Amino acid sequence: MRIMCLVVVIAVSLFGGCKKKAVSRVDPSDVNGRADSVLTANPGERQTLTHLRHVVRRGDAGSLARDLDVLRRHAVLDALHPGLREKLTRLAQTPNRATLYAVPYSIAYADESIRAHRLLHEAADAVERDDEEFARFLKEDLEKYAAIAKAAGIKPE
Secondary structure (H helix, E strand, O other), X not given: OHHHHHHHHHHHHHHOOOOOOOOOOOOOOOOHHHHHHHXXXXXXXXXHHOOOOEEEEEEOHHHHHHHHHHXXXXXHHHHHOOOHHHHHXXXXXXXXXXXXXXXXXXXXXXXXXXXXXXXXXXXXXXXXXXXXXXXXXXXXXXXHHHHHHHHOOOOOO
């Protein structure tokens, strides 16, 4: 029950309510009808383009600049996705709307994820006095990811 309450609190905080939003793995709406031809034309990208937790984007200058900016602003995400910055930089040298690329949800929704992380810390601190066990539960995953960042030599932003 406590976890469900926390999820609702975070959803309300992040999204202003629990409004349903249509989400598609293949983001460019004009691709859905011809997904097979896109995948056939990009065989080396099939796994990435069809991954359940990736967002597919067009290789235009704006999209590439936004994703590269996320990696620049959040060094931990850059470290957790080795090779992605180099790939995006290569694509950005010759932006092409016909090119498709995919980024993990952690990149596509970086600002929302960072905010959720902060809210989880605040929630753990808020309940610690009344429910130490629940606060410990909330902090365990946060500490696990902090250890990964530390091992990668990433400094807090």
